Amino acid sequence: MSVRVVARIRPLLKHELDKDTIVTAETIDGETIPAVVRIPSPKNDAESFSFQFSSVYEQDATQQQLFDAEISPTVKQLFNGFDLSIFAHGCTGTGKTHTMRGGKSLADRGVIPRLLSAIYRRCKKIEKDTGGATQVEVALEYFEIYCDRVYDLFEPPEKRTPSGLPIRDNHGKTVVVGLTEKPCTTLKEFEQLYDQANLNRSTSATKLNAHSSRSHAILCVKITQTSESTVHVSRASCIDLAGSEDNRRTDNNKERLVESSAINKSLFVLAQCVEAMNKKQNRIPYRESKMTRILSLGQNKGLTVMILNLAPTRAYHLDTLSSLNFASRTKKIEVAEVENDPILRTMVKPLAATSSIGGATIARQPLRPLTSILNANVPEPEKAKKGDKPVKAFSVYSDTRKPAARSSNLPLQNQSVRRAEGQKRAAEPSSTFASRPAKTFRTADSTSRIRNAEPAMTKASIEALIAQKVDEKLAEKALQDAGTSAPALSAELQKRLDDLEHRIDAKEEDGKSQGLQFLLMAKQHHMRGEDASALRMYQLAQPFFPGNAKLQAKMKSLEDRIRAKKEEANKHMSAPVSSTTTSAPISSLMAPLKADKKAAKPKMVYNDESDHDDEFAPLPASDHEDSYASDDSFKYKAKAARKPKKTSKKLPIFRDDADASLNPGEQTPRTSHLLKIINSRDINQIKALKGVGAKKADNIVNCLVEMNEEEVHDLETLSMLKGVGGKTVDNMRMGLTVSCGYDF
Numbered sequence: 001m002s003v004r005v006v007a008r009i010r011p012l013l014k015h016e017l018d019k020d021t022i023v024t025a026e027t028i029d030g031e032t033i034p035a036v037v038r039i040p041s042p043k044n045d046a047e048s049f050s051f052q053f054s055s056v057y058e059q060d061a062t063q064q065q066l067f068d069a070e071i072s073p074t075v076k077q078l079f080n081g082f083d084l085s086i087f088a089h090g091c092t093g094t095g096k097t098h099t100m101r102g103g104k105s106l107a108d109r110g111v112i113p114r115l116l117s118a119i120y121r122r123c124k125k126i127e128k129d130t131g132g133a134t135q136v137e138v139a140l141e142y143f144e145i146y147c148d149r150v151y152d153l154f155e156p157p158e159k160r161t162p163s164g165l166p167i168r169d170n171h172g173k174t175v176v177v178g179l180t181e182k183p184c185t186t187l188k189e190f191e192q193l194y195d196q197a198n199l200n201r202s203t204s205a206t207k208l209n210a211h212s213s214r215s216h217a218i219l220c221v222k223i224t225q226t227s228e229s230t231v232h233v234s235r236a237s238c239i240d241l242a243g244s245e246d247n248r249r250t251d252n253n254k255e256r257l258v259e260s261s262a263i264n265k266s267l268f269v270l271a272q273c274v275e276a277m278n279k280k281q282n283r284i285p286y287r288e289s290k291m292t293r294i295l296s297l298g299q300n301k302g303l304t305v306m307i308l309n310l311a312p313t314r315a316y317h318l319d320t321l322s323s324l325n326f327a328s329r330t331k332k333i334e335v336a337e338v339e340n341d342p343i344l345r346t347m348v349k350p351l352a353a354t355s356s357i358g359g360a361t362i363a364r365q366p367l368r369p370l371t372s373i374l375n376a377n378v379p380e381p382e383k384a385k386k387g388d389k390p391v392k393a394f395s396v397y398s399d400t401r402k403p404a405a406r407s408s409n410l411p412l413q414n415q416s417v418r419r420a421e422g423q424k425r426a427a428e429p430s431s432t433f434a435s436r437p438a439k440t441f442r443t444a445d446s447t448s449r450i451r452n453a454e455p456a457m458t459k460a461s462i463e464a465l466i467a468q469k470v471d472e473k474l475a476e477k478a479l480q481d482a483g484t485s486a487p488a489l490s491a492e493l494q495k496r497l498d499d500l501e502h503r504i505d506a507k508e509e510d511g512k513s514q515g516l517q518f519l520l521m522a523k524q525h526h527m528r529g530e531d532a533s534a535l536r537m538y539q540l541a542q543p544f545f546p547g548n549a550k551l552q553a554k555m556k557s558l559e560d561r562i563r564a565k566k567e568e569a570n571k572h573m574s575a576p577v578s579s580t581t582t583s584a585p586i587s588s589l590m591a592p593l594k595a596d597k598k599a600a601k602p603k604m605v606y607n608d609e610s611d612h613d614d615e616f617a618p619l620p621a622s623d624h625e626d627s628y629a630s631d632d633s634f635k636y637k638a639k640a641a642r643k644p645k646k647t648s649k650k651l652p653i654f655r656d657d658a659d660a661s662l663n664p665g666e667q668t669p670r671t672s673h674l675l676k677i678i679n680s681r682d683i684n685q686i687k688a689l690k691g692v693g694a695k696k697a698d699n700i701v702n703c704l705v706e707m708n709e710e711e712v713h714d715l716e717t718l719s720m721l722k723g724v725g726g727k728t729v730d731n732m733r734m735g736l737t738v739s740c741g742y743d744f
């Protein structure tokens with residue numbers, strides 16, 4: 001089924017005049033509920049465009065009306081195991097935050113507090129109805145995406161690391177690493193947590209000048225229902241998207257331009273994803289911004305409601321048109337309505353499933369159209385006939401416009417439009433508030449009413465799209481000016497990366513996809529000249545492709561190159577200090593090396609050409625498998641290689657190794673404690689270690705995440721992580737001696 005898109009026109013603000021109102025709601029013949037938004041052409045007031053939605057809420061619509069009609073019925077589905085996404089879209093100042101968060105008074109409360117209130121009511125009911133046999137737990141995550149960086153809103157701004165929290169694909173699911181999950185048992189508790197978190201957001205806003213309106217805020221409510229035999233997990237995600245902004249019409253300084261650019265870029269990528277899904281393309285570019293990656297519209301196999309917020313006045317004319325175009329495209333995304341399977345508490349095997357996709361451990365798929373998703377729960381939507389053109393989910397009508405009359409009913413001269421709508425709707429069951437089925441989502445997609453509508457691309461909408469592109473270009477430029485852009489890649493290399501990424505997408509369910517992810521990351525590190533990280537990634541990829549000769553050669557070449565660099569650096573270090581001496585930073589030279597053969601080994605000259613060979617160019621699947629299975633001579637020796645050598649050279653010496661009272665493999669309590677902290681992957685705990693700043697902690701967590709399930713078992717390995725080194729490990733341990741009171 002499609003994303004349900006409803007439009008909401010906010011009331012006039014104090015400084016806005018009634019005569020400037022250009023956005024109106026209209027009903028379709030025979031309906032009582034408005035479902036059409038009408039707006040004049042920016043070029044010619046006599047022409048107007050109409051956009052049809054599932055519902056349109058007019059200026060006087062209350063928070064309660066919106067919630068009761070659109071959100072309330074989804075709560076039941078949420079408890080039936082469906083995931084729910086509600087997001088507010090629209091340009092700045094159109095009422096997104098008002099819709100989602102709302103005001104403090106009971107009547108003004110927005111979608112989020114009302115949803116939580118409904119959830120807690122239902123929790124109580126379930127517990128009562130089952131006589132306590134089913135327990136329901138609610139937990140919250142709340143974060144914002146600001147300038148394409150993720151920040152935990154449950155953490156005060158001063159605890160943030162500049163680079164934000166990393167996001168990772170964990171078994172096919174996009175997760176934000178290190179996010180606080182707050183159990184929350186009552187509505188009162190929720191209100192406290194939510195208000196406090198919003199304070200975090202607005203405090204930053206004050207500091208950064210309009211920060212809050214420039215980030216996407218995402219609240220995830222996790223509901224876990226535990227009965228004697230099953231655990232059922234479902235999630236509601238409430239997203240207050242940042243408002244797009246036309247940079248040509250603002251006096252943005254550079255900083256604001258960068259923020260604005262990041263917003264526009266992420267919204268632009270969102271629009272591209274929507275476009276790609278509409279066209280049923282295999283590759284959805286959702287990885288290109290964090291917001292789309294986390295939001296993952298097409299991955300969300302549940303219910304999705306998009307509330308398009310609109311300002312009624314002329315001042316927002318182009319922005320409103322652009323939003324209307326976007327929302328109309330979104331309406332066409334088909335989302336598989338698949339409930340999360342319960343998990344047997346014994347964890348032996350999943351319950352007989354109603355869908356083929358696993359429950360709480362559900363592996364999210366890359367965005368893809370419904371046609372490629374096995375959906376066991378929902379009757380197949382009406383299939384487009386072969387050869388049919390892609391259906392546009394919205395209609396743009398151009399007709400002579402009457403003097404603006406803000407009426408809910410179509411003016412007489414629009415009868416032609418009405419007729420057209422009426423004809424299209426004739427075959428469909430009528431849909432009104434009163435006759436709406438209890439289930440929020442009418443299975444007969446409202447877009448189907450206008451299946452035959454002429455896809456129209458008017459001059460104005462083209463202009464709006466061009467304006468969007470201009471914004472995008474400005475965004476890119478601003479980001480480059482701010483020095484945040486990655487080094488440019490050659491077209492050929494970029495193509496290879498794209499190919500590799502494409503293969504990863506295509507093989508998401510293949511066991512090798514994780515290995516391919518590592519290869520991709522390795523290649524990216526490699527191209528940025530980060531040899532040590534590249535090698536680490538190749539090593540992580542290696543177990544997925546045992547015995548692959550090419551991979552082995554690649555790692556060997558990198559090791560030689562790193563060793564050569566290291567020797568070079570040592571030379572510089574032992575040479576008299578000269579002001580012109582430059583040596584590679586030692587952290588970049590750190591790498592897990594295989595057992596040092598002989599110091600006398602001739603230096604390898606790094607051959608850039610050979611490095612950019614086409615070993616990772618797409619191979620036919622079978623070729624690929626074969627090539628990685630053909631050579632079993634290579635053994636993954638990273639661990640063994642890291643055993644400290646007895647050498648006169650100054651290598652990190654850790655006390656565990658020197659402590660004669662310890663058996664081999666045994667660790668002191670301090671070391672175990674340190675490793676426990678590291679393996680917790682908790683950025684705050686790691687950051688608190690002596691000598692570890694925010695950046696280093698971030699690096700460590702990134703490395704650990706990239707190691708996936710693998711843990712750091714000894715200090716040697718720890719010292720090999722990017723940006724760590726022996727000295728840092730010593731510092732960490734010394735810090736623990738002081739703060740934890742260990743004797744040794």
Ligand SMILES: Nc1ncnc2c1ncn2[C@@H]1O[C@H](COP(=O)(O)OP(=O)(O)OP(=O)(O)O)[C@@H](O)[C@H]1O
Pocket residue numbers: 009010011013090091092093094095096097098099212213214241242243309
């Ligand atoms: N339905 C409504 N009823 C009353 N006031 C509203 C309504 N919608 C929006 N407003 C008011 O309009 C103003 C802008 O709304 P809001 O801050 O929610 O916009 P926004 O889209 O979230 O903006 P931004 O993207 O900048 O955060 C606020 O003063 C808000 O109180």
